[in-house]
Amino acid sequence: MNKSPLPWTFVFGVVLLFLAPPLGAKDLVVKPPPESMSKLYPPESKEPKWIQQMHKMSGHFGGVFVNMREQDWENVDRHAAALVEAYEETSKLIPEWEDYFDLDAARKFADAAQSHNPEQIGKAAGALGKTCGKCHRENYVSVWTRFHWPKFSAIQITDPVDEKEMEFGKYMGLVSGSFKGVTVNFGEGQYDRAHRALRTFKTRYLELRSVCAKCHTNDDVKLFYVGAAAEEAFAGMDRELTKKKPDPGQFWRHVGTLGQTGCKRCHLTHRGYAIIQNVWEAD
Numbered sequence: 602m603n604k605s606p607l608p609w610t611f612v613f614g615v616v617l618l619f620l621a622p623p624l625g626a627k628d629l630v631v632k633p634p635p636e637s638m639s640k641l642y643p644p645e646s647k648e649p650k651w652i653q654q655m656h657k658m659s660g661h662f663g664g665v666f667v668n669m670r671e672q673d674w675e676n677v678d679r680h681a682a683a684l685v686e687a688y689e690e691t692s693k694l695i696p697e698w699e700d701y702f703d704l705d706a707a708r709k710f711a712d713a714a715q716s717h718n719p720e721q722i723g724k725a726a727g728a729l730g731k732t733c734g735k736c737h738r739e740n741y742v743s744v745w746t747r748f749h750w751p752k753f754s755a756i757q758i759t760d761p762v763d764e765k766e767m768e769f770g771k772y773m774g775l776v777s778g779s780f781k782g783v784t785v786n787f788g789e790g791q792y793d794r795a796h797r798a799l800r801t802f803k804t805r806y807l808e809l810r811s812v813c814a815k816c817h818t819n820d821d822v823k824l825f826y827v828g829a830a831a832e833e834a835f836a837g838m839d840r841e842l843t844k845k846k847p848d849p850g851q852f853w854r855h856v857g858t859l860g861q862t863g864c865k866r867c868h869l870t871h872r873g874y875a876i877i878q879n880v881w882e883a884d
């Protein structure tokens with residue numbers, strides 16, 4: 602077999618790749634939105650001005666097409682002119698984002714609208730619409746994370762077992778540790794310890810119900826993660842641990858139910874944004 606060493610240029614290239622990974626077209630970077638954007642959202646601004654501006658543009662954009670289908674050309678012209686005005690206005694609100702706007706494409710759209718030719722209007726709309734779409738793709742998640750998602754890290758919760766108050770993330774560590782107290786002991790056949798750990802774990806887990814109201818006004822959400830399925834899983838684990846000879850198949854089934862319908866589903870709904878917020882706060 603030929604064991605010739607790798608050419609050094611190849612090795613060098615690989616090293617460079619690790620030092621500065623290039624951004625590909627499919628990489629989505631979730632960096633915090635520009636500082637100046639805060640002025641356009643509560644609490645700094647009374648109204649969510651950026652969103653209002655979006656509705657204005659979107660309304661006039663849609664207005665052009667609704668009226669075009671009705672051949673109401675007077676209103677087509679009115680909406681097209683208003684769209685260009687709103688688009689220009691919007692382009693000045695966040696200096697860091699000026700380059701997303703193509704004022705030329707906006708003017709061309711207004712010209713096309715005046716032609717009253719649907720095909721021309723459609724083509725120019727495509728070019729303008731692309732500028733909307735690019736910014737949306739790249740910034741929706743960031744903006745939702747910054748301005749719409751409440752912070753779990755701002756929530757304090759009192760541990761019902763030790764009566765100590767702590768940050769939510771830290772409490773999660775405690776919940777997770779108590780869960781392991783149950784499963785590790787069960788795995789070792791130490792059923793008495795597992796049973797005691799289960800009581801602690803259940804108390805801590807169900808205390809999570811107290812945080813829902815920090816963000817939700819509707820109590821119905823508590824049917825999820827911390828509702829009947831969790832109660833049944835706890836009862837099932839308890840039943841096995843009360844037996845002289847617990848059935849491992851049954852026990853692990855209940856563990857799985859809690860992990861999937863409790864921990865996992867709540868994480869899928871709530872944790873993604875918290876992870877981004879924590880990364881932003883860390884530096």
Ligand code: HEC
Binds near residue numbers: 658662729740741744
């Ligand atoms: C420079 C970036 C940028 C450009 C350009 C842009 N948008 Fe937006 N748009 C956003 C962001 C960011 C949001 C999310 C705002 C939020 O949820 O707080 C948004 C949200 C929206 C929404 C949803 C509003 C809501 O209530 O959730 C609409 C509709 C919209 N944009 C229409 C448009 C149209 C039409 C254009 C082009 C004519 C456009 N946008 C161009 C950044 C942009």
Ligand code: HEC
Binds near residue numbers: 826
């Ligand atoms: C830090 C804030 C926060 C906390 C605490 C929180 N949630 Fe949520 N949750 C949200 C947000 C934001 C959404 C997205 C939709 C919305 O606003 O309702 C959501 C969505 C949900 C959904 C999807 C259905 C819906 O209303 O959109 C459920 C179910 C849910 N949460 C249950 C819970 C339960 C149960 C708890 C307590 C154990 C809880 N949440 C605690 C912020 C929170």
Ligand code: HEC
Binds near residue numbers: 753773780827864879
């Ligand atoms: C209210 C919904 C919810 C439920 C139910 C839930 N978690 Fe979490 N969990 C979160 C959120 C949100 C975070 C991120 C918190 C943060 O980083 O501020 C988190 C973070 C964590 C972390 C990381 C803690 C750290 O140090 O940052 C672990 C571990 C964890 N959860 C384990 C579990 C386990 C195990 C269960 C089930 C026994 C569970 N969680 C149930 C919402 C939930």
